[in-house]
Amino acid sequence: MKETQLLKGVLEGCVLAIIKRQQVYGYELVQIMRDYGFTTIVGGTIYPLLQKLEKQGLIKSKELTSPDGPNRKYFFITAYGEEQLMNFEEQWNSLIIKVNRIVENEESE
Amino acid sequence: MKETQLLKGVLEGCVLAIIKRQQVYGYELVQIMRDYGFTTIVGGTIYPLLQKLEKQGLIKSKELTSPDGPNRKYFFITAYGEEQLMNFEEQWNSLIIKVNRIVENEESE
DNA sequence: CAGTACTATTATGTTATACAAAGTAGTGAG
DNA sequence: CTCACTACTTTGTATAACATAATAGTACTG
Numbered sequence: 001m002k003e004t005q006l007l008k009g010v011l012e013g014c015v016l017a018i019i020k021r022q023q024v025y026g027y028e029l030v031q032i033m034r035d036y037g038f039t040t041i042v043g044g045t046i047y048p049l050l051q052k053l054e055k056q057g058l059i060k061s062k063e064l065t066s067p068d069g070p071n072r073k074y075f076f077i078t079a080y081g082e083e084q085l086m087n088f089e090e091q092w093n094s095l096i097i098k099v100n101r102i103v104e105n106e107e108s109e
Numbered sequence: 110m111k112e113t114q115l116l117k118g119v120l121e122g123c124v125l126a127i128i129k130r131q132q133v134y135g136y137e138l139v140q141i142m143r144d145y146g147f148t149t150i151v152g153g154t155i156y157p158l159l160q161k162l163e164k165q166g167l168i169k170s171k172e173l174t175s176p177d178g179p180n181r182k183y184f185f186i187t188a189y190g191e192e193q194l195m196n197f198e199e200q201w202n203s204l205i206i207k208v209n210r211i212v213e214n215e216e217s218e
Numbered sequence: 219c220a221g222t223a224c225t226a227t228t229a230t231g232t233t234a235t236a237c238a239a240a241g242t243a244g245t246g247a248g
Numbered sequence: 249c250t251c252a253c254t255a256c257t258t259t260g261t262a263t264a265a266c267a268t269a270a271t272a273g274t275a276c277t278g
Contacts, residue, residue, distance in 0.1 A: 009116075178273085
């Protein structure tokens with residue numbers, strides 16, 4: 001079982017949570033995720049996700065020039081995005097409870 | 110975001126954990142998962158998963174007659190399966206830590 | 219015999235992430 | 249000036265998990 005499968009659905013919530021508290025551009029987001037321990041994250045994973053989130057209206061973007069290279073595309077969370085983030089947090093917490101109930105039972109019998 | 114995306118990768122670990130502490134057949138497993146709160150689980154989700162796990166050697170099966178219908182196919186965990194289950198638990202705990210670190214930071218700033 | 223509950227199987231679709239490659243803009247070395 | 253390098257973004261193709269839905273077969277019940 002690869003760790004990557006566990007990521008599904010989680011990544012989106014994490015990205016929203018990060019964008020909520022600071023505006024970021026894609027490249028930076030990759031670094032941040034890696035700092036948090038998601039070492040396998042690369043651009044090819046993040047950019048399509050950002051495009052999807054923007055298309056769905058959860059985030060919006062603004063392009064700004066960079067002193068170090070090509071333009072950066074900064075992302076911000078929308079009201080709808082915040083709503084969905086809360087939604088994610090609920091589902092995530094609920095999932096933890098369910099899974100732990102199953103896995104922890106293991107030792108109690 | 111549908112809850113179903115969060116399931117990915119988790120389902121396999123849950124199924125293994127359940128099979129570890131009691132032999133079950135597919136239909137029964139569906140009921141158990143539903144009791145645990147995974148209300149959307151149906152046969153079409155569980156049976157292919159069981160076949161995959163058996164093919165990979167994480168579980169093995171034995172067919173027994175049922176008093177109430179067609180034969181039941183009971184599943185047992187193998188040594189390799191137990192190994193993978195421990196593996197899953199580690200990854201799952203590690204994922205919880207990482208995600209919570211991201212999500213919870215939200216309020217502390 | 220018709221209908222319903224049990225049990226297993228399989229085909230097809232959707233979607234998130236992986237993987238890999240490439241394109242664009244600036245900077246520094248020679 | 250150009251070559252290489254780094255910062256930054258984009259895109260195409262593949263894989264694998266889970267959803268959805270339909271099929272089929274056994275036993276019980278009316």
